[in-house]
Amino acid sequence: MIRRFFAYYSPYKRLFIMDFTCAVVAALLELAFPLAVQWMVDTQLPSRSWSMILLTGLGLLILYLITTGLNFIVGYFGHKLGINIETDMRQRLFEHVQKLSFRFFDNSKTGSLLSRLTNDLWEIGELAHHGPEELFIVLMTFAGAFSIMLIVNWELALVTIIAVPILVWLIVYFSKKLHDVAGSMYSRTADVSARIEDSVSGIRVVKAFGNEVYEVEAFRENNNRLRLAKLRSNFLMSYYSSGMYLMTRLISLLALLIGAWFAYAGKLSYGELIGFLLYVNIFLKPIERINALMDIYPKGMAGFKRACELFDTEPDIRDEPSAVDVRRLRGDIEFRNVTFGYEGHTKVLQHVDLQVRAGETIAIVGRSGAGKSTLCSLIPRFYEIDAGAILIDGLDIRRMTQRSLRSQIGFVQQDVFLFNGTIRENIAYGRLVASEADILEAAQHAHLEGFLEALPEGLDTVIGERGLKLSGGQRQRLAIARMFLKNPPILILDEATSALDTETEQIIQQSLEELSYNRTTLIIAHRLATIRHADRIVVVTEDGISEEGSHDELLARRGVYARLHEAQFGG
């Protein structure tokens, strides 16, 4: 973990060295003050040399000015280093999440992921900035102050160091406890985020069912768990700081009493005693720094650990090293004895054989849950098949890069997902480099021009989260426009028009027919009336593909299709 953490410093070596050096020099300069005091009390005061005293004061003033400058550099550039590292980590984590497969997202909560990418990383910047330098300064100040104390009076120095093992034990013990509690605080925060995400994105359902009180109570439970985790962290931190406070004061008191006794016995000059006590203070100062570190370190490391868990989640679908970038495909699709099941589920598809010629339109029908959507989601390789092979233009899709394969396939779903942006941005998502003219042409193909003319801001109209400011039909047309722009040779229409009124459906059907022209098209449909124009109908059942043929052929067979037809249209 530590090695992985330090890898993030490598682009910022110069920044780190500057920050580190300034912090160390500033800490070293702190050691000069007790020396100056001791020297003043023992040498200058007895000889009443005021000019030397003033000179010493001037020297200290210069030292303080230098330290102020160094502290500014540490404050500004050190934090810059921390912020850069935090930003890089978040960026890499986001990139990694983008690479993960559908299987991962099927089992994740959006709010929880959100929390990992934001909340969990807050303290990492602070840890990256303060961690190494503080640790070094603490050790150095300890060693520096202790060496000087040894020189001043070794017996007294040894008495002072007796309590150090207890301090170390306290630090190690509480560091582990605080690390665990910080981890649980992050997971409670993730639960709260997930609950908020769920409830806010489903607010229409919440209100329609009048379940606001239920949501509030469920949230209260999550919120309360977070409160308890925070209280526990707070309790541990207070316990730890009080323990440390007591230990440090006991050490000071011990040094004062024994030092006074040594001075009384003539073993120590008064200047040496004052100097020694000031060094004891400096010797104990790192404890305060450790206290600050104890707040940052467990939180930062617990967040980093959670980030590492996500980094270690490998995408279950990867491009083979020999995978090729495919250019424009013709669109011949072949399923060869394909078997597939979701993780932990029985097989959804077994021994499926299917051939679709380029440019052909086939309709996929079957009972709900038979596996129609699953079959189609295997073509862009959203999931990895368990056995068999899927070929496009004779080439196994596993031998193509996922990016190039997916660039050849267009998916229009019933539940269209639109981004919170303008109509222009949403259409251009089909081809990010599209010109204005291309976007307008695509909108025209999707019969959107009338709708756009009626909008004062036209293409620049903001459509709200998931396109909520649009009607279902408008969302569909926007998705179709996006697909015209993408212009893929293979098209999958997943129940694209089942939620629309007849008039809108006719317009959209027309757009879809235009869209499917000259492309291999797979239409998943429940309502058999919408797929009669398909070249072929394929019936999916639990045993694979049970029937194939034209509408009339399938009716004549009096099999599954005929029964579905009868259920929809009556005898």
Ligand SMILES: Nc1ncnc2c1ncn2[C@@H]1O[C@H](COP(=O)(O)OP(=O)(O)OP(=O)(O)O)[C@@H](O)[C@H]1O
């Ligand atoms: N992401 C998933 N993870 C686990 N199981 C899934 C997942 N998606 C679908 N299933 C299961 O796979 C089976 C086939 O689902 P699929 O959505 O392919 O059926 P379908 O024929 O398209 O159904 P419908 O017509 O109702 O949409 C179902 O039993 C479903 O519960």
